Amino acid sequence: MNRRDFILAFGALAAMPGERPVRLRSNPFTLGVASGDPAPGGVVLWTRLAGIDPQRVAVDWEIAEDDRFRRIAKKGSSLALKEFGYSVHAEVGGLQPGRDYWYRFTAGGEASPVGRTRTARTSSGAANPFRFAFVSCQNYEHGYFTAYHHLAAEDLDVVVHLGDYIYETRFGTTIVRQHEAGEVFTLDQYRARYSLYRSDPDLQAAHAAFPWIVTPDDHEVQDNYAGAISKNEVPPEEFLRRRAAGYQAYYEFMPLRRTSMPAGPDISLFRKLSFGNLIDFHVLDTRQYRSDQPCGDGRKPRCAAALAPSQTMMGAKQENWLMTGLRSSQARWNVLANQVMIADVAQPVDGTKTYLMDTWGGYVEARKRLMNFLGQARPSNPVVITGDIHSNWVSDLKLDFDNPSSATVGTEFVGTSITSGGDGNDSVPEGLLEVNPHIKFFNTRRGYVRATVTPSLWTSDYRVVPFVSRPGAPVETRASFVVENGKLGAHRA
Ligand SMILES: [Fe+2]
Numbered sequence: 113m114n115r116r117d118f119i120l121a122f123g124a125l126a127a128m129p130g131e132r133p134v135r136l137r138s139n140p141f142t143l144g145v146a147s148g149d150p151a152p153g154g155v156v157l158w159t160r161l162a163g164i165d166p167q168r169v170a171v172d173w174e175i176a177e178d179d180r181f182r183r184i185a186k187k188g189s190s191l192a193l194k195e196f197g198y199s200v201h202a203e204v205g206g207l208q209p210g211r212d213y214w215y216r217f218t219a220g221g222e223a224s225p226v227g228r229t230r231t232a233r234t235s236s237g238a239a240n241p242f243r244f245a246f247v248s249c250q251n252y253e254h255g256y257f258t259a260y261h262h263l264a265a266e267d268l269d270v271v272v273h274l275g276d277y278i279y280e281t282r283f284g285t286t287i288v289r290q291h292e293a294g295e296v297f298t299l300d301q302y303r304a305r306y307s308l309y310r311s312d313p314d315l316q317a318a319h320a321a322f323p324w325i326v327t328p329d330d331h332e333v334q335d336n337y338a339g340a341i342s343k344n345e346v347p348p349e350e351f352l353r354r355r356a357a358g359y360q361a362y363y364e365f366m367p368l369r370r371t372s373m374p375a376g377p378d379i380s381l382f383r384k385l386s387f388g389n390l391i392d393f394h395v396l397d398t399r400q401y402r403s404d405q406p407c408g409d410g411r412k413p414r415c416a417a418a419l420a421p422s423q424t425m426m427g428a429k430q431e432n433w434l435m436t437g438l439r440s441s442q443a444r445w446n447v448l449a450n451q452v453m454i455a456d457v458a459q460p461v462d463g464t465k466t467y468l469m470d471t472w473g474g475y476v477e478a479r480k481r482l483m484n485f486l487g488q489a490r491p492s493n494p495v496v497i498t499g500d501i502h503s504n505w506v507s508d509l510k511l512d513f514d515n516p517s518s519a520t521v522g523t524e525f526v527g528t529s530i531t532s533g534g535d536g537n538d539s540v541p542e543g544l545l546e547v548n549p550h551i552k553f554f555n556t557r558r559g560y561v562r563a564t565v566t567p568s569l570w571t572s573d574y575r576v577v578p579f580v581s582r583p584g585a586p587v588e589t590r591a592s593f594v595v596e597n598g599k600l601g602a603h604r605a
Pocket residue numbers: 249250276331500501502532
């Protein structure tokens with residue numbers, strides 16, 4: 113039995129009574145606190161100790177019904193182990209559904225900042241709309257995380273992060289603040305990169321304000337990798353060592369459950385989270401199991417490889433899991449938390465339509481399987497939320513994207529980056545909306561999408577900041593789109 117299996121089998125990260133206390137020279141909670149994967153009766157509480165070096169440290173946690181910790185709901189102790197970078201993932205149960213809690217950690221006489229979280233609701237909450245935000249692509253070097261400052265002031269049940277939580281290397285030339293080093297490859301290097309990102313006060317505030325549901329995209333390991341295939345074609349066994357380091361650091365820094373603890377180069381991330389019978393989140397992993405980008409990746413006219421039925425975005429196991437989960441869902445709204453864009457985006461170059469091979473547009477048959485499934489099984493109100501592409505989009509999902517009169521089978525809201533790409537703007541490439549009539553909205557402003565969901569209506573507010581190249585930007589709602597229960601496709605509010 114390896115260490116991971118031992119921990120999974122016996123919950124061995126719980127500290128034993130009488131664990132010898134460690135005296136610390138300084139406060140180790142400089143990376144903040146977080147919570148995640150809320151269930152009706154519980155949530156994961158996360159922290160990570162910084163600047164220490166013993167083998168293990170007992171960390172006490174408590175979660176209370178009030179922000180002054182007068183009514184403690186649960187408390188316990190976890191071991192922060194050196195081999196997990198002194199991260200703590202305390203899975204708390206026995207809480208009440210659908211209410212706010214406050215939590216904090218103590219170790220060696222030092223206390224963490226206080227975090228607030230919210231358990232999942234069990235009812236539809238007809239009188240109480242479900243609110244969440246989704247975010248992606250936070251390149252530290254490209255700008256200030258001001259969007260998170262504004263996000264932290266919202267009233268949200270949950271935040272969904274769709275990937276590119278870190279960037280493994282430098283991209284572009286508009287650098288407004290610097291990574292701690294160059295490209296990262298080893299576990300210690302990935303850890304240092306996450307520690308830099310997590311030192312950002314706006315990001316810390318957003319984690320401390322709400323529970324998060326997270327899934328990575330490519331830059332948590334390497335730009336545009338696909339399964340065991342790296343971008344620069346190093347041998348798969350060598351790349352898988354790097355992938356193992358990236359996944360390990362991701363787990364260590366995210367408020368994930370023990371079921372997502374990586375085993376070597378593998379991590380278990382596709383999962384479903386339910387909020388009463390109002391909304392199910394089907395969280396996808398479209399990197400780990402996908403086939404290689406066809407046609408040599410990049411932006412290309414469609415070649416035969418993009419149309420091959422063997423192309424897969426999720427892998428057969430995840431695809432079956434998703435379809436089973438959608439078929440059995442009792443929820444009014446079914447969200448697919450997805451990385452790369454599903455809606456077709458044809459961009460004419462010298463009269464020829466080109467497509468981004470890294471998106472679902474390079475995996476045409478896999479997308480067709482999903483669209484056909486949505487058209488035939490008709491799960492209740494499918495809504496895809498997507499990141500990756502550093503721009504805002506609203507699209508109808510079509511049974512056949514080449515035929516504008518074919519059935520709409522779902523809706524896709526693509527959220528822009530927090531900073532990646534630097535200061536954005538409102539310009540739309542010429543012909544984009546004309547060539548792709550299923551696309552209803554586009555810009556490259558930065559920010560996040562806030563969704564307000566009731567049994568009868570979904571509203572997406574595109575919250576944008578005018579600049580990220582310096583701190584202090586205000587936030588505004590650039591546009592709002594709604595989906596009505598039972599009517600597929602979005603229209604302006
Ligand atoms: Fe990105």
